[in-house]
Amino acid sequence: MNDNVTLRVDGREWGGWTSVRIGAGIERLARDFSVEITREWPGSDGTKSLQPRIKNSAKVEVLIGADLVITGWVEATPVRYDAGSISTGISGRSLTADLIDCAADPRQLNGRSLVQVATTLAAPFGIDVINSGAPTGSIPSVQPDHGETVLEVLNKILGKQQALAYDDPRGRLVIGGIGSTRATTALVLGQNIISCDTEKSIRERFSTYQVSGQRSGNDDDFGAATTTALRAKTEDAGISRYRPMAVQQTGQATGASCIARAEFEARQRAARTDETTYTVWGWRQGDGTLWQPNQRVIVFDPVCGFDNREMLISEVTFTKDNNGTRAELRIGPPDAYLPEPKDPKKRKKSSAEDPF
Missing domain, CATH: 2.30.300.10 (Baseplate protein-like domain - beta roll fold)
Structure with a gap:
């Protein structure tokens, strides 16, 4: 099977790379790539032909054989040489890289689903959002802080919505669940x-996880002006020595949410x-x-x-x-x-x- 890597820019395809690296994952928002050609020094008339003919900021499609794996931007065109050889390269990231680097529009978003919030945040960058089993519940309020990136805004709500955010080969933002x-x-x-x-x-694992939080009182708690403090604890049976961890639950906490956070910390850290x-x-x-x-x-x-x-x-x-x-x-x-x-x-x- 043909697994040659091709870069498609402005309808023209470039290949023949001697070194290739392409990465993609669910804990990143943008795929990346780097390719390189290394040759011995040509004669004096051939040096110009080795200069990169793909420019920074060009839109690029990266293919393995006939399979599209990245749609993104060229971000660097490195040149390296010594007395015996010269190498030229191309590297870049998915279209979604701008969501990692750039500030979100600081507008108030109320009562929208996670996909709707992501769509609004990604729209100024021309990035489509794909719903791959994302939760449908509405989020009361999302307000990006000044200078906060789109990724930072998403990270604040992804956990609470129990969803992942990553990109696909077409450079779209995917919101979905685990193990699709x-x-x-x-x-x-x-x-x-x-x-x-x-x-x-086991450096990041602890014997006990204690989560503390607060919530405003209600009529049963002697009026809305009161504040109730909550605390929950769970254990990791795989850690035998005394290693406690304390976590402060932000926002309006409940006894159930504190319990869930403690269990979440124990399960995720043990799995790592x-x-x-x-x-x-x-x-x-x-x-x-x-x-x-x-x-x-x-x-x-x-x-x-x-x-x-x-x-x-x-x-x-x-x-x-x-x-x-x-x-x-x-x-x-x-x-x-x-x-x-x-x-x-x-x-x-x-x-x-x-x-x-």
Whole structure:
């Protein structure tokens, strides 16, 4: 199968790259790419032909074979040389990169859904928003602070809405949930896995998580002018020594929301311990499709303790250089990427203490 990488700019295609790196993931808002050609020095009449003919700020489509993988902007055209060779390159990011870098329009948005808020914020940049199973509930109020980027505004509400934000190959902003599709090929030690890298770290895990919050009183709390303090606690059975963590819940808290936040912290941090990066040959699965982020994949790796365990691909990096054509897949339990729960009242019960 043809897996040559092509850059399409203004209807013209550029290829022949000797080094390629393309990255995409669910914990980033913009895919990125970098390509490079390295040659020996030509004769004096050939130096001009090595200068980049693709300019910064050009709109670009990046393709692997016939598959579109990035629609974005050229952001750099590096040149490097020494006594023996010269290399020229092109790098850039998805159209959604502007949502990471640029300030949001500081307008008040009331009573809109997450997709509606994202659509309004992305509209000035000409970026479309795709609903991939996003929650439909309305958000009472969203007000970007002065100088706050679109990504920073989205991050404040994504957790509470239990949704992810990432981009797709057409440079659109996708709002959706975890594990939208399944990989057709498993990751199996001794078959397609050629290397593994994992820390199995517990640095960010704690034995107990205590969440505190406040809410305004009501008629049952002796009038709206009173303030009730709330506190909830849960434990991580995998941490045996004393390591407490205290979290202050912002906004109008309830006993249920404090419990849910404590459980969320424990579950997500424990799941991060199993994050692993695998390297496989090639960029495609057994059915010919490219590896994709946000796919669920079966992993068999007795060395790391995975016995046909379903994991989530959080990031895919395609590389090509002198060492061959490879894909790096960062995987983890789905809980590692769970946003903060939307409806804590439906979650299982944890130990909660009475208000102070």
